[in-house]
Amino acid sequence: MSNALPSTVLERLLHGARYEVLPTATIAEKVLTHVPRTTTVTVTASPSKPLSTTLDMAEQFAAEGFDVVPHIAARMVSGRTELSEIVDRLRAAGITKVFVPAGDAADAAGDYTGAIDLLTDLHALDHPFTHIGITGYPESHPSIDDDVTIQSMWDKRKYATHVISNMTFDAEAVGKWSERMRRRGIALPIVVGVPGPVDPTKLLGMATKIGVGDSVRFLRKQRGVFARLAAPGFTSDRFVTRIAALAATPQLAIEGLHIYTFNQVEAIEAWRQKMIAEAQRR
Template sequence: MSNELPTVALARLVEGARYEVMPTPTIVDKVRTHVPASVPITVTAAPGKGLEATLWTSVELAGAGYTVVPHLAARMVSGRAELAEVVARLAEAGVTQVFVPGGDADPPAGDYTSALDLLRDLDTLEHPFTHVGITGYPESHPSIDDDVTVQSMWDKRTYATHIVSNMTFDAEGLGTWCERVRRRGVGLPLLVGVPGPVDRAKLLGMAGKIGVGESLRFLRKQKSVFARIAAPGFSTDKFVSRVGALSANPALRIEGLHVFTFNQVEAMEAWRARMLDEARTARVRPVG
């Protein structure tokens, strides 16, 4: 990727953005109603729901013509035998991309205590996955030191095709983190995790729909997220525009957006269409 104008880079990122959804009972219908099949959909894995909800949602969306990226949370998979079954099921559905986080299941379901454990076994299995994502943390992990997370990306780099960052709000910090990762020798392209322009009341309601225990875990984990999304002056538009400007620097290898929708997919798609139109208009706007 050569140097780009910021508006060109922004249009490229917004056009290719992918959406993260939670596997609730209604999400398949919502996606099919409001999101074009050209938008990739990633499906989270929550310990309270089990991996089956993720797999079922992914298979249904793949059958509807979407490019689907299920989250295979390592700590939710019991071991190699279950992993092989999951791979076979996804292969049959035509799924060619996965995202492999460590996950929050405590205790773990079986043999895998980290993403690296599962990635090593996946590498020895025949599988259809042309894209395998791993996690990155420009916003510090709540329980793992930054040096450890950067080292982890180095350890996993040979098993992956790209990095997907957790949700981030600080463009300057993102740029600094990217430079640090590149200096460490991790050259995988990066998809930046950004918060969608979600309605705050609906966001709280979404937390309530994913199960009582899971909701409490979600709220504890994401309390800073709620505060920062609601903070005066924060704008998804402005932040994504800054990420677009960063991505114009080819050395950072920022190649996409991973948008956290919190299942507000109708509003999300309207936002993407508007941002794309504005970016394209800025590219052709007369000077003077």
């Protein structure tokens, strides 16, 4: 076990937390108003919008001084030519971090049916990325077996620098999953996906802002989130504190927090500052 106190680790994790936002019409102004420039902002990719929507917003945040991580959904990229253009565009914007999921598009736009396909081509290109995130599932993927998701991380490990977990509510599951990764020989540091303390009723409002087709997908994908955010005993405060306790064990290599904001960035930032202040008093 590390000698680092969980409160010290908690403060470090909170200071370095990433905020995930959806590229809606109003989110840029909210981020610029409420989120410190020292905070990393990740911008999702939606199959109902062109990938340029994500790239446009990433460029805007980068120009404002944010460390930004655009999601490059593999199934939305047609092939190496388009990927090369994306790389050049992000290089020009000074963006050095990306997250590469397969994406939710039902049909692939071209050559890439999964993240490994895009990552292989990205590796062959001259790119500026020092931080390349891939997906991980501490709690089982709804349609993919755990053995397959672990194998997928193994296959992608040489092309990536970090594993970014999907949203999870179970710290014990995170610990077991991290240990399993290490036993499998996957040494990439982990950034744990954390649900921010959002108002579930506002998630419905978010769904109406991201387009009719996308809102259906959003609600279907997040239907479990509503119940689990409201479940007795669950709070983001308690969950993040338990993740900090896990992160105090160096062998697990839990490096950071990826906070799903659902675009409620003002409330999330107020919560984060409260948590930092409480950790400093411990």
